[in-house]
Amino acid sequence: MLFDVFGTVVDWRSSVARDVNEIAARHGITVDARAFADRWRALYQPAMLRVRLGEIPFVTLDVLHRQNLEQVLGEFSLDTLNEVEKADLNRAWHRLDPWSDVVAGLERLKQRYIIGTLSNGNIALIANMAKYARLPWDVILGAEIARAYKPQPEAYLGSAAALSLAPQQCMLVAAHNSDLQAAANCGFRTAFVARSLEHGPAQKTDLVAQGDYDIVAQGFADLATHLNC
Amino acid sequence: MLFDVFGTVVDWRSSVARDVNEIAARHGITVDARAFADRWRALYQPAMLRVRLGEIPFVTLDVLHRQNLEQVLGEFSLDTLNEVEKADLNRAWHRLDPWSDVVAGLERLKQRYIIGTLSNGNIALIANMAKYARLPWDVILGAEIARAYKPQPEAYLGSAAALSLAPQQCMLVAAHNSDLQAAANCGFRTAFVARSLEHGPAQKTDLVAQGDYDIVAQGFADLATHLNC
Numbered sequence: 001m002l003f004d005v006f007g008t009v010v011d012w013r014s015s016v017a018r019d020v021n022e023i024a025a026r027h028g029i030t031v032d033a034r035a036f037a038d039r040w041r042a043l044y045q046p047a048m049l050r051v052r053l054g055e056i057p058f059v060t061l062d063v064l065h066r067q068n069l070e071q072v073l074g075e076f077s078l079d080t081l082n083e084v085e086k087a088d089l090n091r092a093w094h095r096l097d098p099w100s101d102v103v104a105g106l107e108r109l110k111q112r113y114i115i116g117t118l119s120n121g122n123i124a125l126i127a128n129m130a131k132y133a134r135l136p137w138d139v140i141l142g143a144e145i146a147r148a149y150k151p152q153p154e155a156y157l158g159s160a161a162a163l164s165l166a167p168q169q170c171m172l173v174a175a176h177n178s179d180l181q182a183a184a185n186c187g188f189r190t191a192f193v194a195r196s197l198e199h200g201p202a203q204k205t206d207l208v209a210q211g212d213y214d215i216v217a218q219g220f221a222d223l224a225t226h227l228n229c
Numbered sequence: 230m231l232f233d234v235f236g237t238v239v240d241w242r243s244s245v246a247r248d249v250n251e252i253a254a255r256h257g258i259t260v261d262a263r264a265f266a267d268r269w270r271a272l273y274q275p276a277m278l279r280v281r282l283g284e285i286p287f288v289t290l291d292v293l294h295r296q297n298l299e300q301v302l303g304e305f306s307l308d309t310l311n312e313v314e315k316a317d318l319n320r321a322w323h324r325l326d327p328w329s330d331v332v333a334g335l336e337r338l339k340q341r342y343i344i345g346t347l348s349n350g351n352i353a354l355i356a357n358m359a360k361y362a363r364l365p366w367d368v369i370l371g372a373e374i375a376r377a378y379k380p381q382p383e384a385y386l387g388s389a390a391a392l393s394l395a396p397q398q399c400m401l402v403a404a405h406n407s408d409l410q411a412a413a414n415c416g417f418r419t420a421f422v423a424r425s426l427e428h429g430p431a432q433k434t435d436l437v438a439q440g441d442y443d444i445v446a447q448g449f450a451d452l453a454t455h456l457n458c
Contacts, residue, residue: 114360116356123392124393127343127367127368127392128343138360139352145352145374162373
């Protein structure tokens with residue numbers, strides 16, 4: 001059982017906003033921290049696209065986040081941060097809170113399956129997040145192992161291969177239809193878990209399953225029940 | 230805290246011998262199963278050396294074990310095994326029992342440190358072994374991540390880099406002086422834990438620490454105590 005992480009497992013928006021608020025307050029600046037988080041996240045796909053298209057060599061998500069952070073700090077008039085503060089804020093992505101159903105659900109699934117990440121996050125990021133959020137992963141896979149970013153097929157196929165499993169023996173759990181469709185195209189089994197607040201109360205995308213998935217679950221407890229865990 | 234696995238964490242000799250005995254019994258053959266395990270293990274260094282020297286491209290330990298198995302089966306007159314049996318016996322290395330102090334010691338260390346593997350075993354092997362033996366790793370690193378076999382420096386440096394840590398922030402725990410010396414040369418901190426029965430009661434090597442290590446511990450409980458865990 002391999003899991004998308006950002007949005008599916010953890011609430012990146014509230015967590016990043018919390019850290020942005022904290023550093024802004026230290027500088028006596030008022031900032032729309034959720035808008036900051038949204039903007040930072042919005043720069044993630046174009047940055048990965050440059051890697052996918054081969055415009056730049058593979059670099060980790062920490063590096064892409066750091067490059068994008070410069071731009072967002074400028075846009076939100078927070079560019080007075082020093083280097084140590086910027087490095088710490090970049091690690092906000094290592095300190096993301098899980099959705100409330102996640103840890104108990106993973107513990108149930110772990111009794112029966114290998115549970116791992118299939119994320120675009122790099123190993124250090126996912127490992128630190130797991131310590132912070134008590135996520136009991138058996139294995140950390142994804143972009144850095146495959147040296148390819150989802151939805152490139154290599155990201156899914158490389159993660160299955162690292163476990164010596166056929167794609168058909170793997171299930172991707174994700175809150176994003178595009179991720180699940182790419183995984184299904186590689187032969188993975190699929191489980192959709194809606195996260196209707198990932199992008200805040202006005203979210204319009206990924207509210208419902210838009211594909212013929214093996215499982216559509218209401219959170220990780222329901223997912224574990226579907227799988228008799 | 231990064232751990233060598235074969236010998237340091239798990240008792241490969243007894244565990245492999247158990248599976249060899251089982252399959253030999255099914256074929257009505259009597260075999261010196263411990264000698265079989267020793268011989269299979271002895272072929273491991275020369276096989277890795279061919280990778281290290283660049284004679285063959287990087288392949289996983291599962292692949293090297295499988296190639297070596299053919300030779301050992303021939304030497305021990307067990308070459309009547311069919312392909313399914315050979316594949317299953319090769320996975321004996323995924324089903325290794327931990328030394329008795331390991332799981333409790335790791336659980337203590339895990340409360341305070343990231344605990345991971347720095348093994349020449351591939352990800353699938355280490356992940357399956359962890360499920361079998363209930364080893365609570367936070368992260369699986371080592372040869373397959375670095376695409377280099379210990380004691381090549383790239384294996385240690387690549388594992389530290391995957392955690393975004395400097396070598397000085399990492400400690401290798403191992404029962405083998407050569408491994409610890411190579412890690413120390415890369416800047417790692419070091420902990421020696423003697424496993425005087427790894428090679429059976431006649432073991433002559435690695436009975437004592439032969440280096441200026443940060444810690445010399447009597448098992449993983451003592452190691453955890455040294456580190457105030």
